Amino acid sequence: MKLNVLIIVILLMTGCKENSKTTPVNEEITKDVASHTVNTADVELEIYDFAGFEKFLNKKDNKIYVVNFWATWCAPCVKELPYFEKLNTEYKNKNVEVILVSLDFPHMYDKKLKPFIKEKALKSKVIVLDDPDMNTWIPKVDESWSGSIPATVIYKNETSKFYEQSFNYEELDKEVNQFLN
Template sequence: MIRLVLFLSILVLTGCDFKERKKSTSENSEFVSTGFATADSLGIPVYNFDDLETLLYTKDDKTYIINFWATWCAPCIKELPYFEKINQQGEANNWKVILVSLDMPSMWKSKLIPFIRNKDLQSEVVILDDPDQNSWIPKVDKNWSGAIPATLIYNRNKRKFYEQTFTYEMLNKELGEFK
C-alpha cells in the first residue's frame, strides 16, 4: 500500500498521471490487447508485460534504448525528438530505440496513432497494455516509482535505468558509456 501511495504521489508531482491507465482494456473492443496484436494498419504491436519483457533482455551485440512514454505526458513528448535523433544514428552505432507507449486503449485510435503519423516517428513503437502496474513496474527496475518518462538502456555487458527526462546531450553522453 505504501508503494502504491508513493507511486501515485510521484506521478501527480511529475505531471504524468497513470490514473487513466487503470481503465479496463475491454472498454475498446476494437483492439485485441494481449500478445502480438496490432493497434492499427501501422502494425504497432500491443504487448502485455510478459511479451514485452523479452524486449528488455535481448542478448545480442546491440545496445537497446527502451523509452516508456505516453502522449498525455508533456515531458515525454518534449524528449521524443532526442530519441528520434539517436534512432537515426542507430545503424552506425549498433543501437536500437524502442518507444513503449503507455497510452490506454481508448487513446490508441484517437491520440496515439495520429501522434505517431503527425510526428513521423521512425523509432520502433510498441504499446504496453497491461493494467497491473504494481506487478510489472518493479520487473523493469526495482527502484522505478512508475513515473514517466523513464528509460532503460542496456546491452549484454551493462544495464542502467533512468527515471528522468533527457536532453539530446544527456542521452548521447549516457550512450557513450555503453560502447
C-alpha cells in the first residue's frame, strides 16, 4: 500500500510537473470547471480495473485505436486533449477510434472529471481506469512506460506503438497516418 501511494505521488510530481507552470490556459480551464456547477447527471462513466480495461488494448478488427492516458490534474494532458478530439472528428470515417483513458482518482469523478467532460463536450470515448495496482498493469500497457502521463498507444491489429509524450495535432496526425496503409 505504501508503495502504491509513493508511486502516485511520484507520478503526480514527475508526469505533469514539467509543463504545468508554462500553461496558464490550463489553469483557467481548471478554474472555469470548478467555478460553477454543471449538471453532470447525463455523464455516465465506464469504470474498469485493468482486467476489464485490457480489452481496449487488444482489439483485432482492422480498426486503428488511439488510446490516450490522461487526467484532469495533468496540465500537459489537458493541453493536448483538443488534438485528440480533432483527430476523432477528422478520422471518424477512416476506421479510427480515439479512446481517452482517465486516470483521475475516484474522489474526483463527480466533482472534477464529469464536469470537465461535459464542459469540454468531449466526443471521444472516455473511460476510467481505476486499478491501484499500477506496478502490475503499467508494464502490461508497455514495458518501457515509466508511468508518467500523458501517454498514448496507437495500434491496429498486431502492430502497436507506444508514446510517453505530449502531442500537437500535426505529430498525432503523422503517427496515425502510418497505420492507414
